[in-house]
Amino acid sequence: xxxxxxxxxxxxxxxxxxxxxxxxxxxxxxxxxxxxxxxxxxxxxxxxxxxxxxxxxxxxxxxxxxxxxxxxxxxxxxxxxxxxxxxxxxxxxxxxxxxxxxxxxxxxxxxxxxxxxxxxxxxxxxxxxxxxxxxxxxxxxxxxxxxxxxxxxxxxxxxxxxxxxxxxxxxxxxxxxxxxxxxxxxxxxxxxxxxxxxxxxxxxxxxxxxxxxxxxxxxxxxxxxxxxxxxxxxxxxxxxxxxxxxxxxxxxxxxxxxxxxxxxxxxxxxxxxxxxxxxxxxxxxxxxxxxxxxxxxxxxxxxxxxxxxxxxxxxxxxxxxxxxxxxxxxxxxxxxxxxxxxxxxxxxxxxxxxxxxxxxxxxxxxxxxxxxxxxxxxxxxxxxxxxxxxxxxxxxxxxxxxx
Amino acid sequence: xxxxxxxxxxxxxxxxxxxxxxxxxxxxxxxxxxxxxxxxxxxxxxxxxxxxxxxxxxxxxxxxxxxxxxxxxxxxxxxxxxxxxxxxxxxxxxxxxxxxxxxxxxxxxxxxxxxxxxxxxxxxxxxxxxxxxxxxxxxxxxxxxxxxxxxxxxxxxxxxxxxxxxxxxxxxxxxxxxxxxxxxxxxxxxxxxxxxxxxxxxxxxxxxxxxxxxxxxxxxxxxxxxxxxxxxxx
Numbered sequence: 001x002x003x004x005x006x007x008x009x010x011x012x013x014x015x016x017x018x019x020x021x022x023x024x025x026x027x028x029x030x031x032x033x034x035x036x037x038x039x040x041x042x043x044x045x046x047x048x049x050x051x052x053x054x055x056x057x058x059x060x061x062x063x064x065x066x067x068x069x070x071x072x073x074x075x076x077x078x079x080x081x082x083x084x085x086x087x088x089x090x091x092x093x094x095x096x097x098x099x100x101x102x103x104x105x106x107x108x109x110x111x112x113x114x115x116x117x118x119x120x121x122x123x124x125x126x127x128x129x130x131x132x133x134x135x136x137x138x139x140x141x142x143x144x145x146x147x148x149x150x151x152x153x154x155x156x157x158x159x160x161x162x163x164x165x166x167x168x169x170x171x172x173x174x175x176x177x178x179x180x181x182x183x184x185x186x187x188x189x190x191x192x193x194x195x196x197x198x199x200x201x202x203x204x205x206x207x208x209x210x211x212x213x214x215x216x217x218x219x220x221x222x223x224x225x226x227x228x229x230x231x232x233x234x235x236x237x238x239x240x241x242x243x244x245x246x247x248x249x250x251x252x253x254x255x256x257x258x259x260x261x262x263x264x265x266x267x268x269x270x271x272x273x274x275x276x277x278x279x280x281x282x283x284x285x286x287x288x289x290x291x292x293x294x295x296x297x298x299x300x301x302x303x304x305x306x307x308x309x310x311x312x313x314x315x316x317x318x319x320x321x322x323x324x325x326x327x328x329x330x331x332x333x334x335x336x337x338x339x340x341x342x343x344x345x346x347x348x349x350x351x352x353x354x355x356x357x358x359x360x361x362x363x364x365x366x367x368x369x370x371x372x373x374x375x376x377x378x379x380x381x382x383x384x385x386x387x388x389x390x391x392x393x394x395x396x397x398x399x400x401x402x403x
Numbered sequence: 404x405x406x407x408x409x410x411x412x413x414x415x416x417x418x419x420x421x422x423x424x425x426x427x428x429x430x431x432x433x434x435x436x437x438x439x440x441x442x443x444x445x446x447x448x449x450x451x452x453x454x455x456x457x458x459x460x461x462x463x464x465x466x467x468x469x470x471x472x473x474x475x476x477x478x479x480x481x482x483x484x485x486x487x488x489x490x491x492x493x494x495x496x497x498x499x500x501x502x503x504x505x506x507x508x509x510x511x512x513x514x515x516x517x518x519x520x521x522x523x524x525x526x527x528x529x530x531x532x533x534x535x536x537x538x539x540x541x542x543x544x545x546x547x548x549x550x551x552x553x554x555x556x557x558x559x560x561x562x563x564x565x566x567x568x569x570x571x572x573x574x575x576x577x578x579x580x581x582x583x584x585x586x587x588x589x590x591x592x593x594x595x596x597x598x599x600x601x602x603x604x605x606x607x608x609x610x611x612x613x614x615x616x617x618x619x620x621x622x623x624x625x626x627x628x629x630x631x632x633x634x635x636x637x
Contacts, residue, residue: 320497320498322495323495331480
């Protein structure tokens with residue numbers, strides 16, 4: 001009862017101790033929070049500033065119109081790559097059903113993703129979602145250039161089936177098409193039209209027909225012909241582990257980009273564009289490192305200060321402690337009372353700090369709250385215990401003379 | 404009744420370079436109902452003697468007995484709680500408790516805080532010459548004499564049969580000193596308690612039933628005025 005009255009009546013001291021606990025716990029949480037914020041910023045950076053990768057020729061100049069073998073793309077599949085966009089190119093001639101003999105040449109670009117094309121929604125006769133659905137599937141459906149069909153007198157409607165003779169390009173030594181080789185005769189349904197200036201963001205040549213890459217691949221497979229992708233790009237799945245990612249890529253034997261090499265569309269290298277990411281991430285990492293380097297000394301200093309405050313607070317009560325000893329209260333009872341008092345004040349201060357931080361919108365996992373609170377309480381208890389034992393160990397008769 | 408007996412008690416401090424004897428083979432006896440005074444100059448070992456009597460420390464040699472039982476055998480915290488009460492030169496009241504709470508403090512320790520404890524506090528307060536208006540005051544609001552009387556009131560409340568007073572008038576003026584000594588005399592003569600007072604004041608020493616004189620850690624003289632005996636111990 002005396003200790004409770006002492007706490008209630010000695011308001012300045014009690015408030016000071018609770019306030020110190022408040023400051024200590026708030027500081028620890030804010031420190032942890034700033035580290036976590038930096039970490040989150042680093043994670044978000046991967047989303048806002050993705051590390052893009054693409055397959056290029058060994059010179060690093062060409063990113064499109066390449067001859068990328070399926071095995072190379074499969075090898076890339078072993079790496080954590082997301083938002084993978086594949087394109088392939090092919091040649092052919094088409095005729096609409098019932099219009100025998102009237103065939104027109106077409107250039108086909110196949111992809112698995114609408115983002116491969118710089119298409120505005122108004123330039124499509126179908127919605128963007130339908131277009132994406134068409135590309136991500138493997139149905140024999142395509143989008144036809146409306147102007148091209150009209151210009152070449154191809155009378156066709158949505159839902160019509162085109163007779164298609166597929167050809168692959170023969171490339172010469174300098175990577176230019178030098179003749180064609182027939183792949184297969186097949187059919188493809190017109191799923192819609194596109195019009196206006198349609199630029200393929202990857203292929204240099206403007207397509208007349210856009211179709212799903214998986215469908216095109218299956219046609220080559222059916223004919224037993226070698227299929228090539230013309231471009232592959234994507235983003236690194238987890239940019240936080242970029243170095244590991246690169247190490248793994250190196251193990252998968254992707255040739256490094258070498259600008260001294262001549263252009264060669266058949267020799268494929270892996271190019272990672274991480275300059276912006278690394279620049280920004282380095283700054284964040286530097287912040288984190290500074291915070292982490294100072295974390296231990298700052299915490300040790302705080303712990304020392306906190307223990308010192310509780311030590312001095314108890315040391316200042318020597319008179320009361322001596323008096324209690326003279327009145328026959330056992331030493332351990334006095335120590336227990338002091339520890340309980342200190343713990344109560346520390347709890348009030350730290351819980352207040354937690355509530356204030358929660359109200360201010362700082363969210364931490366329950367484990368972090370508990371860990372910080374308990375470690376703080378242990379520090380406070382050790383400081384108080386040490387002080388209580390030292391102060392209780394004195395010869396109490398000196399109280400009458402010294403104090 | 405022979406309450407406290409000190410037999411060949413010595414006390415020494417052992418430092419790295421030398422051994423300092425504070426008490427050397429001291430013998431004394433203190434009885435119930437007696438107002439006993441230990442007189443001596445500063446540094447003569449009086450306070451150390453009182454510390455040993457209070458069981459706050461144990462002698463380096465010799466034995467102290469309470470009712471025939473040596474201190475080594477007793478629970479010395481229990482001893483201070485039930486058998487002894489100490490009054491200090493600097494009063495040593497709890498600063499954050501009121502006069503009423505300070506006086507009632509021993510009730511809680513000895514399990515007496517039941518029923519009409521407030522009335523008992525009033526009676527004790529009046530008994531030491533203080534009025535009820537003091538009850539709600541804090542020690543810091545009282546004069547030195549008043550604080551010392553509150554300390555005596557606390558001692559009375561403890562019900563301890565032995566009272567140890569360490570220079571209780573050391574910080575007080577003559578009038579207050581006289582009042583304090585009268586209070587302590589009354590506790591021994593009327594209540595039958597054994598009061599052991601340590602002082603360097605010859606005027607207080609003159610009022611003792613039994614007077615011990617100390618010098619350099621030795622008991623140099625004993626005057627038992629109850630039976631007119633006078634002896635020099637060493």
